[in-house]
Amino acid sequence: MNKNIVPYQRDNPTDEERFLQLKYLLNQSGREEDFCNIIELLSPPKNIETIVPKGCGNGVSVAVIGAGLSGLCTAYELRKIGCDITIFEASNRIGGRVNTIYFDREKQYFGEVGAMRIGVSHETTWHYINHFKLKTRPFASKNINGLFYIRGSYARNDSQGKSVKENIYPKYNLTEEERKTPWQKLSEKIVNKYLNSLSPKIRREFIEIKKNYSEPIKNIDSITLRKAYENLRLSQDAISMIGFLSAFEESFLNIGLTEILQEAYTADFGFTYYIDGGMIKLAEKFYMELNNQNIGRVAFRFNSIVDGIYKDDRGKIILEIREGCKNKYFKAFDVVICAIPFSSLRRVTVVPPFSVLKSQAIAELNYGYAQKTLLFLKERFWEYGGEDKRIVGGSSLTDLIPISIFYPSDNSVPIEGVYNGWTFKGVLPSKKPGVLLASYNWGNNALRLGNENCCLRLDDVVESVEKVHKLYRGYIYRNLLSWQSISWANIEYIWGGGCLPFSGQKTLFSYEITRPEMDNRVFFAGEHVSQKHVWMQGALQSGMIAANEAAKFICKNNIRHSK
Template identity: 50%
Template sequence: MESMNRQTVPYQVDNPTDEDRYEQLRYVLTAGRRPEDFDNIISSLSPPEDIREICNSNCGRAVKVAVIGGGAAGLSAAFELKKIGCDITVFEANDRLGGRVYTYPIYEGYNVDLGAERIPVSHETSWHYINLFKLNTRPFATSNVNGLYYIREARARKEASGLSVMENIYPKFDLPPEEARLPWRQLSGKLYDKYILGLSPEIRKELIQVKESYSDEVVQMDRMSYKAGYQSVGLSKNAIFMISYLSTLDVEFFNLSLAEMMDKVYSADFSQTYYIEGGAQRIIESFYNALINENLQVFEGIQMQELGKVNIRLSTAVDGIYQENNREKVTLKCRGRETKKVTLEEFDYVVCAIPFTSLRRVEIKPTFSITKMQAINELNYESSQKTFLFLKDRFWEQGNAEERIIGGSSGTDLPILNTIYPSDHAMPVEGSPGAWTLRPGTSPNSPGSLLASYNWGQDAEIIGNEANNLRIRDISRQVEEVHGLDPGYIRNRLLSWVTMFWSNAQYIWAGGCFGKPQDRTLFSYAITLPEMNNRVYFAGEHVSQKHVWIQGALQSGMLAANSIARAITKR
């Protein structure tokens, strides 16, 4: 039986074809006892219809569109609108494009992603653009059986059976006998059984859809916090506390909506993932080249003279959105951050592709609808923090096959919470889920970037607000403690470091949108609706049901562009 199971595990190849990805997703869903969800996931996360099916390549000629925000959502909207000939201006308040997609050169020849990085195999819209731009991808080692848990000063491995955790971590939590006999994944699986398998396939798919109204089951889930979901399946408070760290990031998200967390489980967002070689910024660069340099290969079937013109204005903040007597136009108040020059500029349509944390500071007259303004004020965003340490060798990849950690992560109850190992040396072991070996030609003696601390919420606030010298000291000490290294080990090997606390990122001011109880039912549909006489449209991961993922940003940008195309045809 074990041999048969090993043969059925699909291999994570580099640069997967669509069928390669589908095979991986089917495997995950079948293992989760719900293969029937495949078609619903793919259809919900696929790109919308091509904008040229809505109107021809010239229908946007002489139509002026402003895109506020040069992140993935804004750029995908601009890319699609360019296909129909619109005259587009992209306003980006910062001096770089990408928003929360931010690849940073930490050391000569080495890049790290300070923001979005992983691409799940189910995220069809992300793969649409990856394939269109011919970007190279490699497996991202989401889990590794050699990874560590270090909780309540006890250390265990992440091996599949869970015995290491039961032997080393369980005794620290005084679990009731009936829970102490079960592996922790079986304990946490009670939540999955009730709130994923307990729903019909038609109701389950609502978890990744934006709907005007949801089924009673999803409404009830959205009223509950994630922690309340665990409580509802009868787990003891000690088991819930333990699982919150074994699941690594659960403790950071216990106050969020249960439906918010289950939507990520439904589409298998953390099961089989990839990363873009060279960094996620490559997709931003590809958009830029297509928008500015007129890369006709990605505009198949459209003549150059039919494409719209795009002007990208960096370091230009939008401080106001106005519509007065002329309800066919929208006026933006624009401010050059370096020149200090303020201008009033008029457009036919606007795509607002900035997070609500940024839109909150913009003057809006007349104000948007009551529900839209309520969402701008109340929709929940979470802090996020990443700190990379660049070391002269990779201590985590050293040792025998049962010791070395090549990709994957380690979790702890210390403030660093989650340490993620780079996947650039990682090659899957065929037939063994969660097992990774060194790629040919790589060595643990070469330098590498360790994502030493990745966290959200309160721990992100704690670490993110530390002074840099204190932050690096504390993170280094905690990494040493998790791995059983001598004090000073990290400092003696440290060549460089970089840190990003997204709550301090100007004109972004948050790590990402995460819905609290009732955010979905109150706001998810209303925030997609246009404002100002159908002249202002909205895009961004917060406008999707794939919060914090590139997928949500890209798909929402395409949808906003298509909505403008429909509005143009009605004219």
């Protein structure tokens, strides 16, 4: 098969179809030799039932702090060996930063204020999707008909960048060489210099957890994305322009370059999917299985906040738990899995203290601000117009405060042979309403928009959407059925959209934060512990690894016989 032919994205892809898509993306980047390394590194660890005797966890009490994906996953795996598990969740819901909002009783119209897509290389996520027999559909991350509205000028996201060169470039003071180069090529300079130039063995390290990294990775981790662009001798105008043309880069210019390159290495955004019916379906599957008490005992404690983690003289781990404002109690466990973000763990009293470097990571590891606003509208105005105008799935970008707009993919199918080309799934144009992700942003834009009062936030988002799409003022409000918005920095006991390390934090903290504490009785899970930050892949893979390590500790030390 011709490696340059764009693979077709079907619903419910087989592993072979996903692998073909990943190989296409790597071939386009000149890195097809990375395929086996990526699949190996992102695959789930060994099945817990193959590394310890079945039933070795019988009678062992385990506390899981947090009912997000990593906590649910860890509990699901440890229950296989018979552990008695209590899951403490500070809120009244499961899923953590997986949060699907439904706008009708039949749950036909929904949007995601948390995780919304799955990369084809994310093997651990696909492991559970296949295991639970969940249905998936293509998620259109980009669309060649998508819009740019930057510095008051409009352009289309054509693959050659011609529209941007004609309409956006004149708004910036670019060098002669920059003016001649398509913006995609300017953006790719980072990957070519700092990723493609490395050997496959060193490239692996972008998603490996190692005690000691190679010198090239240490050097790359020492600089920010902005510094990398400056090292390429791009002008500040070009850096600013690329930041708005490349989704979210304007908010990521001051984070570590390794964070940008780890997503490029595994081709996270080239072909993506979503779970049919909502991403929360995955968390619900875990919850349903955990409530099926056929082996081991599992108890959920919602609205239960862990205020303290203590090790007693017998080696037990004591949790200080608060329900309500004043109702506190203490409970002892053999093993604890800490599956909450460090932004939340920071407020927990720990005695004796965790290692110095672990404590430093809990205090310092950077979490990014993230904000999303959904609009449920009577009309899908974005789907109107001719073939070169209508936007069926994908996104548009702007330098206005909402930054990015994502269109629902429920009515779209790929155009065969066209990368980022999408057309109607059914009758066109659709007469049904639609859920528009009218604002998705990170960093200061998310913090500022997310802290506006709800009326002002909605006004700002609505005005921007109308401006980007050249709609008459008042159109959105005339068609607005409902709306929802979330600022993750303001969500109690989460306090952040996801882990986005600053320069130097990967090589300093990555290994230490995975190590268990308190005589190997407290383990850690979550996207922040992984090398796929923000993604469900990181949460799930770290959850499986934590479960396996805890299981090996339980069996090696005969925990149930040493009470």
